[in-house]
Amino acid sequence: MSQAPVPLNEPGLLTRMSETQRERVTFFLDGQALTGLRGDTVLTAVLMHRKFVRYSDESGAHRAGFCWMGACQDCWISSEAGDRFKACSTMLEPSMKLISGQGGST
Amino acid sequence: MIQALAPVIVGAGPAGIRAAQTLVANGLRPVVVDESANWGGQIYRQPPAHFVRTKKELYGFESAKAQSVLSAMQGLLPHVDYRPHTLVWNVQGGQLDLLHQGQTSTLAYSQVIVTSGATDRILPFRGWTLPGVFSLGGAQVALKFQGCSIGKKVVFAGSGPLLYLVAYQYAKAGAHVVALLDSGKLSDQVAAMSDLLAQPAWLAKGLYYVAWLHAHGVAVHRGAVPLEAKGQDCLESLLWQDDRGVHSLACDAVATGYGLRSEAQLADLLDCQFVWNAVQGAWLPVCDESGRTSVSGVYLAGDGASVEGADAAEWSGERAALTLLSDRAGHATAEHVARSAALSGHITKRKIFGRGLARAFPDPLNWAAQTPDDLLVCRCEEVTAGDLRQTAAEAGVQEINRLKALSRVGMGRCQGRMCVCAAAEILAQCTGQSLEKVGRLRAQAPIKPIPFTTMLKAESVSGKDMA
Numbered sequence: 211m212s213q214a215p216v217p218l219n220e221p222g223l224l225t226r227m228s229e230t231q232r233e234r235v236t237f238f239l240d241g242q243a244l245t246g247l248r249g250d251t252v253l254t255a256v257l258m259h260r261k262f263v264r265y266s267d268e269s270g271a272h273r274a275g276f277c278w279m280g281a282c283q284d285c286w287i288s289s290e291a292g293d294r295f296k297a298c299s300t301m302l303e304p305s306m307k308l309i310s311g312q313g314g315s316t
Numbered sequence: 317m318i319q320a321l322a323p324v325i326v327g328a329g330p331a332g333i334r335a336a337q338t339l340v341a342n343g344l345r346p347v348v349v350d351e352s353a354n355w356g357g358q359i360y361r362q363p364p365a366h367f368v369r370t371k372k373e374l375y376g377f378e379s380a381k382a383q384s385v386l387s388a389m390q391g392l393l394p395h396v397d398y399r400p401h402t403l404v405w406n407v408q409g410g411q412l413d414l415l416h417q418g419q420t421s422t423l424a425y426s427q428v429i430v431t432s433g434a435t436d437r438i439l440p441f442r443g444w445t446l447p448g449v450f451s452l453g454g455a456q457v458a459l460k461f462q463g464c465s466i467g468k469k470v471v472f473a474g475s476g477p478l479l480y481l482v483a484y485q486y487a488k489a490g491a492h493v494v495a496l497l498d499s500g501k502l503s504d505q506v507a508a509m510s511d512l513l514a515q516p517a518w519l520a521k522g523l524y525y526v527a528w529l530h531a532h533g534v535a536v537h538r539g540a541v542p543l544e545a546k547g548q549d550c551l552e553s554l555l556w557q558d559d560r561g562v563h564s565l566a567c568d569a570v571a572t573g574y575g576l577r578s579e580a581q582l583a584d585l586l587d588c589q590f591v592w593n594a595v596q597g598a599w600l601p602v603c604d605e606s607g608r609t610s611v612s613g614v615y616l617a618g619d620g621a622s623v624e625g626a627d628a629a630e631w632s633g634e635r636a637a638l639t640l641l642s643d644r645a646g647h648a649t650a651e652h653v654a655r656s657a658a659l660s661g662h663i664t665k666r667k668i669f670g671r672g673l674a675r676a677f678p679d680p681l682n683w684a685a686q687t688p689d690d691l692l693v694c695r696c697e698e699v700t701a702g703d704l705r706q707t708a709a710e711a712g713v714q715e716i717n718r719l720k721a722l723s724r725v726g727m728g729r730c731q732g733r734m735c736v737c738a739a740a741e742i743l744a745q746c747t748g749q750s751l752e753k754v755g756r757l758r759a760q761a762p763i764k765p766i767p768f769t770t771m772l773k774a775e776s777v778s779g780k781d782m783a
Contacts, residue, residue: 223447223550223568227489229367229463249364254462261550262447268698272549274447276695276734278454278461279358280351281435281579283729283765284445284695294767298457301353301364 218245220258223274237306238290246302253278253285253297256308263287263297263310321424322347322397323640324412326404326582327431329357330381330626331618331633333389335429338637340395347397347423349404349414355389357433357618358453359626361461362386374460376485377521378626385630406761407585415766427613427644429636430582431629432620436573438734439474439683439741442544444572445695448551451734452573456482465491467569471554473497473542475677476575477522483571484525487532494567496529497540497556499574499680505538511672514665541680545570574679576623577737581759583621586614592752595667595674596623599756605660607636608643615640628666635659684738684745693742694735696728704739705746714747715755716740729765732757 218234220226232247237255246255253275256263262272263285275285278298285297290307323339325332328350339346348355354362360375360382375382392398399416406413411422436451443449450458450466452474458464465486471494472483479498487493512519529536543555543562554565583601584590589610590599600622607615615636618629638656642648648656680686689702707713707723716739719725725739726732732739736757743754 223467224458225465225468225491227459227463227465227491228369228373229363231368232366249366249462251462254458254464258464266445266695266698271445272447273445273695274550275450276445276454277435277451278457279435280764281730281733282451282695286729 218258222259223257223261224254226258235302235304237302237304237308239308240310248302250302251298252287252295252300252302252306252308255302256287256297256310260310321426323644324349324423324425324428325431326350326412326428327357327433327618327620328352328355328389328398328400329359329431329433329618329629330385331431331620331629331636332357332429333385333392334630334633335431335617335637335640336392336396337388338634339641340392342641344641345395345397347399349399349402349412349423351401351403353401355398355400356382356386357626357629358457359629360385361457363461363463367463369463381626381630403764403766404582405763405766407582408761413761415762418767420766425613427615427640428586429607429615429617429633429640430586430620431616431618431633432579432582434576434578434619434623435733437575437577437737438572439574439679440691440693440695440735440738441473441542441572442688442691443547443551444545445692446545446547446551447549448547448568449545449570449572452476452478452482452571453576455569455571456485459485459489459491465489465569466571467551467567468492469494469567470569470571471495471497471542471565471567472571473540473554473556474571474573475499475679476573477673477677478573478576479677480522480525480529483534484528487529487534493529493534494565495535495537497542498536498538498677499541500677501539504678505676508672508676511668511675514668514672518669541683541686542570542572574737575673575677576619577733578623579620579733581731581763583609583614583616584759585761585763587611588614588616590756593622594752595671597674597751599752606639606656607632608639613643624663624666624670628663631659631662631666635663679741684741687738687742693738694725694728696730696735697724699723699725699735701738701742704742708743708746713743714749714753716743716757717755719743719754720757726757731760731763 276282280299287297288309323346371379402416436453540558588601593600603616603621617632617636638652687701691701744751
């Protein structure tokens with residue numbers, strides 16, 4: 211709000227309105243190094259750079275989550291290590307290696 | 317036996333926190349299990365560490381209440397067995413099944429207060445699965461918990477007081493709110509006024525948000541219904557309709573919701589009976605004036621029992637705890653009886669206000685009948701309104717669980733949280749029944765998906781035990 215916008219290149223769905231003076235965190239999405247902020251959820255960090263987090267199991271259509279509170283199950287994402295989690299309920303960690311477009315729940 | 321086990325509170329929002337406070341004040345040490353990483357629930361959800369906005373910025377008019385509830389829990393921490401980030405995913409044989417950081421465990425209970433909260437009540441429109449369309453509550457979480465707007469040009473579409481509140485919060489935070497589309501009409505809101513006056517302070521706040529939006533040039537359309545979110549891979553525009561015709565708005569985000577729906581899965585697994593609530597148009601767990609359910613030792617409070625808002629959640633949380641205490645002691649103290657009666661008085665007034673809200677914010681007229689066959693109702697399994705109508709007609713389905721079995725609606729990962737309101741409306745409409753008659757979607761364990769690796773770990777542990 212009152213803070214000057216951070217010159218981060220964030221071409222994704224979301225727009226930062228405040229709380230931009232946080233420590234930067236590097237993470238990887240499909241092998242690409244990207245920058246998020248400490249305190250971002252994985253959903254926030256990914257949607258700052260991309261316009262989706264997963265594909266629908268049925269049609270393959272892009273999905274970007276929906277409810278932000280762990281109910282809709284439409285923001286599951288995978289790590290390179292094979293862990294799968296809800297992006298909205300998982301905090302971004304430094305050096306996290308994420309793979310978009312997968313994220314089955316089981 | 318009851319005395320041997322600590323009481324369990326599920327949920328750490330306003331209801332759970334006030335319940336815990338009451339139990340601690342009476343010498344008990346409850347276990348507080350909460351799915352979130354931090355206390356506060358959704359309404360008073362706390363931002364992550366290192367965020368700098370003040371409580372006033374985060375919670376607006378509710379900042380004093382937020383501060384009171386949040387600091388109460390802070391003070392309780394040494395006196396409760398607080399288990400954050402812990403999901404209760406099943407109940408069996410007097411034990412709650414828990415999941416914490418990929419590990420399962422059990423928690424025996426003899427008395428449990430369930431404060432499971434609510435999620436957005438969704439009535440979908442074409443294209444609602446496109447990136448850029450989020451639930452209204454979700455849009456609020458994005459702003460409050462992450463300091464983000466869901467887009468650069470945001471439309472708010474749906475109904476209910478939260479629609480105006482979140483639109484106001486977005487505009488105040490500097491987001492471009494393109495329009496607010498309210499399915500209710502001004503005449504509905506005027507007709508509701510006598511009930512809404514039961515809570516004059518809340519009514520005044522609501523009117524303030526509306527006036528603020530008008531004063532700041534946000535277009536507010538009433539009797540307005542979203543028809544279709546359009547775009548290639550993400551949202552580019554929204555078609556909507558009112559008495560004057562069909563209109564298009566250029567936007568990259570839509571927040572949508574039609575009030576809230578109780579998260580009652582846990583009450584269901586605890587074998588609580590349910591009863592139709594005509595005001596909320598929902599099957600809710602039976603819960604009497606005291607917070608008791610149909611099951612001995614199981615108490616309910618907050619929006620998970622009945623959507624009455626955060627203030628009522630504090631009151632019903634405290635009241636359920638007082639009831640638990642009297643059941644535990646075998647008698648109620650005069651002081652507790654008086655306090656319970658006072659709390660019930662507050663809650664009764666809030667229920668009149670709730671009736672007013674239901675009247676002020678009705679669903680879109682004939683929503684189910686107007687729903688096109690190609691509308692995707694279930695976002696998990698991609699079941700359409702046409703699929704539901706066809707299943708109902710061909711198999712003679714009259715009841716929502718049967719519809720689930722045959723069409724897979726509500727069978728996906730969200731377990732019907734996002735689609736069941738719409739599916740029930742469509743089934744009621746195409747079979748010519750009331751919403752009450754199509755019934756209630758039964759909850760299934762696990763009430764949220766749990767990773768398969770967790771199950772494997774649990775298996776190997778029990779295998780070791782047996783060896």
